[in-house]
Amino acid sequence: MNRYNPSEIEKKWQKIWEEKGVFTTKDSGKKKAYVLEMFPYPSGRIHMGHVRNYTIGDAIARILKMKGFNVLHPIGWDAFGLPAENAAIKEGIHPARWTMENINTMKKQLKMLGFSYDWKREIATCDPSYYKWNQWIFLKMLERGIAYRKTAPVNWCPHDETVLANEQVIEGKCWRCGTEVIQKEIPSWFLKITAYAERLLEGLKLLEGKWPQRVIVQQRNWIGKSEGAVIKFPTEIADIEVFTTRADTVFGATFLVLAPEHPLTPRLAKLGGKSEEFKSFIQRVSSTSKKERTTKKEGMFLGVYALNPATGKKIPIWSADYVLYEYGTGAIMAVPAHDQRDWEFANKYGLKAIPVVLPSNGDWNFEKGAYEGEGVLINSNNFNGIESTQARKKIVRWLAEKGLAEFKTTYRLRDWNISRQRYWGTPIPVIYCDSCGIVPVPENKLPVILPTDVKFTGRGNPLESSSEFVKTLCPRCGKTALRETDTMDTFFDSSWYFLRYCDPTNEVQPFSKEEVSYWMPVDIYIGGIEHAVLHLLYARFFHKFLKDLGLVEDEEPFSSLLTQGMVLKRWVSIGKLLDFLNLTEESDIKELEEKLLKVQEG
Amino acid sequence: MKIRDFLRENKLSVGDNVSLLLEKLSIKDGRILNILEAEIGEKAKMSKSKGNVVDPETAVEKYGADTVRLYILFAAPPQQDFEWSEEGIQGVHRFLNRLWNFVTAQEEKFKEIHYTQRELRKVKVKAKEFRRKTHSILKNYIESVEQDFGFNTAVADIMKLFNELSAFIPSNPEEKKVFKESLDILLKMLFPFAPHIAEELWYRIGHKTLLAESGFPEVDPEALKVEELEIPVQVNGKLRGRIKIPYDASEETAKEKALQLERVKSLLKEKKPKRVIYVKNKLINIVV
Numbered sequence: 001m002n003r004y005n006p007s008e009i010e011k012k013w014q015k016i017w018e019e020k021g022v023f024t025t026k027d028s029g030k031k032k033a034y035v036l037e038m039f040p041y042p043s044g045r046i047h048m049g050h051v052r053n054y055t056i057g058d059a060i061a062r063i064l065k066m067k068g069f070n071v072l073h074p075i076g077w078d079a080f081g082l083p084a085e086n087a088a089i090k091e092g093i094h095p096a097r098w099t100m101e102n103i104n105t106m107k108k109q110l111k112m113l114g115f116s117y118d119w120k121r122e123i124a125t126c127d128p129s130y131y132k133w134n135q136w137i138f139l140k141m142l143e144r145g146i147a148y149r150k151t152a153p154v155n156w157c158p159h160d161e162t163v164l165a166n167e168q169v170i171e172g173k174c175w176r177c178g179t180e181v182i183q184k185e186i187p188s189w190f191l192k193i194t195a196y197a198e199r200l201l202e203g204l205k206l207l208e209g210k211w212p213q214r215v216i217v218q219q220r221n222w223i224g225k226s227e228g229a230v231i232k233f234p235t236e237i238a239d240i241e242v243f244t245t246r247a248d249t250v251f252g253a254t255f256l257v258l259a260p261e262h263p264l265t266p267r268l269a270k271l272g273g274k275s276e277e278f279k280s281f282i283q284r285v286s287s288t289s290k291k292e293r294t295t296k297k298e299g300m301f302l303g304v305y306a307l308n309p310a311t312g313k314k315i316p317i318w319s320a321d322y323v324l325y326e327y328g329t330g331a332i333m334a335v336p337a338h339d340q341r342d343w344e345f346a347n348k349y350g351l352k353a354i355p356v357v358l359p360s361n362g363d364w365n366f367e368k369g370a371y372e373g374e375g376v377l378i379n380s381n382n383f384n385g386i387e388s389t390q391a392r393k394k395i396v397r398w399l400a401e402k403g404l405a406e407f408k409t410t411y412r413l414r415d416w417n418i419s420r421q422r423y424w425g426t427p428i429p430v431i432y433c434d435s436c437g438i439v440p441v442p443e444n445k446l447p448v449i450l451p452t453d454v455k456f457t458g459r460g461n462p463l464e465s466s467s468e469f470v471k472t473l474c475p476r477c478g479k480t481a482l483r484e485t486d487t488m489d490t491f492f493d494s495s496w497y498f499l500r501y502c503d504p505t506n507e508v509q510p511f512s513k514e515e516v517s518y519w520m521p522v523d524i525y526i527g528g529i530e531h532a533v534l535h536l537l538y539a540r541f542f543h544k545f546l547k548d549l550g551l552v553e554d555e556e557p558f559s560s561l562l563t564q565g566m567v568l569k570r571w572v573s574i575g576k577l578l579d580f581l582n583l584t585e586e587s588d589i590k591e592l593e594e595k596l597l598k599v600q601e602g
Numbered sequence: 603m604k605i606r607d608f609l610r611e612n613k614l615s616v617g618d619n620v621s622l623l624l625e626k627l628s629i630k631d632g633r634i635l636n637i638l639e640a641e642i643g644e645k646a647k648m649s650k651s652k653g654n655v656v657d658p659e660t661a662v663e664k665y666g667a668d669t670v671r672l673y674i675l676f677a678a679p680p681q682q683d684f685e686w687s688e689e690g691i692q693g694v695h696r697f698l699n700r701l702w703n704f705v706t707a708q709e710e711k712f713k714e715i716h717y718t719q720r721e722l723r724k725v726k727v728k729a730k731e732f733r734r735k736t737h738s739i740l741k742n743y744i745e746s747v748e749q750d751f752g753f754n755t756a757v758a759d760i761m762k763l764f765n766e767l768s769a770f771i772p773s774n775p776e777e778k779k780v781f782k783e784s785l786d787i788l789l790k791m792l793f794p795f796a797p798h799i800a801e802e803l804w805y806r807i808g809h810k811t812l813l814a815e816s817g818f819p820e821v822d823p824e825a826l827k828v829e830e831l832e833i834p835v836q837v838n839g840k841l842r843g844r845i846k847i848p849y850d851a852s853e854e855t856a857k858e859k860a861l862q863l864e865r866v867k868s869l870l871k872e873k874k875p876k877r878v879i880y881v882k883n884k885l886i887n888i889v890v
Contacts, residue, residue: 006798022814023814045659046658047648047655047658055670060794066790066814114797562681565679565681565682565684566683568645568646568685569646569648569655570643570685571639571646571653574615574620574622575617578616580638580641589603593627596627599634600631
């Protein structure tokens with residue numbers, strides 16, 4: 001009898017399984033099962049969170065294989081991203097080398113754990129044979145108007161010196177480095193995920209009971225559908241449009257508030273003779289974070305008035321920081337009696353409030369705060385006595401007849417800014433020509449390869465330093481032109497990698513329809529809850545776009561989702577120890593040593 | 603020297619893990635850290651900044667991949683957070699060691715046992731009861747695995763089956779067949795979680811095909827049926843009738859059934875039995 005020697009038998013069987021190709025997916029008439037774990041970023045070494053994720057996935061894959069399913073259980077690398085570039089700046093290693101070394105280490109570690117991956121299907125998103133198809137998908141999006149370029153205020157991380165998507169701003173801070181995010185105007189490439197808002201919402205119904213409820217709720221809230229109306233408030237120079245879900249309170253709208261960034265704001269300020277004041281106001285606002293803006297509620301009267309379309313009375317127009325230009329129409333009708341933020345603002349600046357809805361029990365102290373609930377209308381002319389939910393529709397219809405309102409549905413979801421001023425990502429396949437404008441790189445010229453002769457200084461976009469890359473010829477007119485130097489947000493890469501696993505070596509297409517229609521959808525997807533609205537929303541969006549191209553058949557890519565918990569471990573900080581021993585940093589180190597020995601003696 | 607200066611000198615701050623301080627103070631006794639963690643430790647996600655990271659490669663070198671994997675699955679349902687503990691992983695490692703020793707100690711004997719489904723279905727009494735236990739544990743295991751990925755309870759089922767297996771001493775060919783079947787089932791149950799040791803033991807007990815390709819264990823509904831047997835009922839040592847009871851029934855069950863016999867009722871006449879002598883699977887004697 002010999003002793004249990006794990007390392008010996010583990011190596012032995014890993015070798016045998018590999019040599020016999022036990023976990024290599026083969027063509028077979030059997031029923032398929034696609035088991036997928038979120039692929040790792042090659043950060044250096046595998047951590048326990050990875051091990052937990054992949055152990056769960058491996059148990060599921062092995063069970064399904066034993067049950068006779070034809071199992072697809074692949075692995076790969078989400079290999080583009082900022083840490084590689086930071087390593088280049090700090091340690092002078094080229095991001096490509098840093099990434100490949102990490103992949104080798106982590107691959108060895110995964111093999112040591114004996115996961116049943118089909119290594120023949122391994123992919124790395126930084127491989128030109130992969131990112132070529134990122135570029136191809138981008139061109140298809142460009143063709144269909146789903147990708148577009150615009151100059152817009154963007155989330156800017158001053159530390160990483162790059163743009164961030166809304167989904168990557170967590171409580172006003174960069175999701176990666178935690179730096180306070182600021183707003184900056186930059187021409188960028190956007191993906192029109194908002195065109196899919198309704199389908200993304202509809203699709204969630206198919207996932208009920210198969211995805212954790214928590215994730216479904218987070219996505220639904222992120223998409224944030226609200227049904228309401230756009231109401232026009234006429235002024236001397238233009239109608240101001242506001243979006244509201246509470247048209248029943250329009251008789252109580254006692255002033256308007258425009259976002260400082262609203263194009264009409266400076267014009268109105270000028271008209272009111274307040275240009276100078278407005279200039280200093282907008283300067284103050286642009287240096288505050290979004291989060292601060294919604295709590296401070298700083299504002300200024302623009303010196304002009306609009307007509308309330310319901311009452312026909314003049315109401316003052318203000319601008320304030322708590323109204324954000326990106327949401328709704330960038331302007332609101334303020335109803336202090338029925339909206340707490342408006343109430344607080346009106347209170348601060350001494351603006352009047354008119355109650356127009358009373359709760360069914362008839363009682364509310366408007367001195368103490370806004371009544372935001374439903375009820376019965378008062379102070380609303382012909383609509384008095386009507387239930388607020390009914391009144392909403394009636395008032396909009398009445399105003400619509402006069403051309404002053406229309407029903408409208410809006411979403412909280414914004415288009416996805418994919419431009420990153422970074423080197424280690426997929427080049428956006430676009431050329432700027434002085435004569436032809438924006439020209440897409442022709443498909444037969446893909447991939448646009450990331451150059452290697454770049455300088456990593458830690459400031460700005462390294463790609464701009466490669467003249468060989470930047471200078472090119474216009475594919476249309478042949479004159480000299482410049483390449484786009486923005487690269488894609490790496491969430492672009494991970495939005496369709498599960499499709500590439502189905503056909504990982506295809507050289508003529510991102511994947512063949514036949515392979516994908518056999519393997520997809522992913523039967524069980526395992527990963528962390530932190531991707532609830534980032535990756536999991538983007539992947540669903542891509543899948544719907546690819547369905548519209550006719551490349552995939554299913555509406556949803558992931559039939560079921562398992563979000564695994566975290567691995568915790570106890571720890572004690574030095575500070576906590578000092579508190580525990582009734583010591584401070586001023587105490588003597590000898591005293592600490594003595595007390596520590598007593599801890600041991602119990 | 604003040605603690606403040608000591609920390610500065612060693613490039614430490616009050617937010618660092620106390621283990622770094624112990625290192626600098628040359629306190630090598632790991633027990634101090636264990637005591638501190640147990641008494642004033644906070645649970646937190648493993649992170650470099652807190653210094654509470656367990657490196658997977660180190661853990662694999664120490665215990666093997668199978669132990670690490672089995673521990674992770676056993677510690678909590680997949681959806682929940684769990685706290686890594688050295689005692690926890692050591693417990694799982696001991697289990698795999700016991701399994702290893704149990705099987706390898708008698709691998710030659712296991713090699714010589716062969717069975718067919720037909721033979722298994724015909725077994726009686728002790729063998730049948732053991733087979734029932736095996737299959738009812740397997741049934742629980744399958745339910746755990748299929749309902750919401752309950753791998754933690756599935757691992758507990760494997761341990762339970764191992765306890766049954768290691769307490770069973772087969773003494774005839776029928777018992778040997780169900781013994782081997784039970785081990786085969788256990789290794790199949792273990793394979794998705796700790797595949798290497800399962801495959802190695804499978805090979806050592808004489809299987810020619812890979813466990814990876816040997817299919818998922820199935821519950822035999824026949825095996826779940828309870829074996830019943832007839833035992834004589836005596837009153838004061840004299841035979842008064844017979845009762846049917848499940849194999850290995852408890853004294854409670856046997857007594858209840860015996861007292862329901864008409865012959866026994868008329869003999870007892872409302873009196874309470876003084877004493878009951880019960881020999882499992884053999885007889886019951888009621889003394890008045």
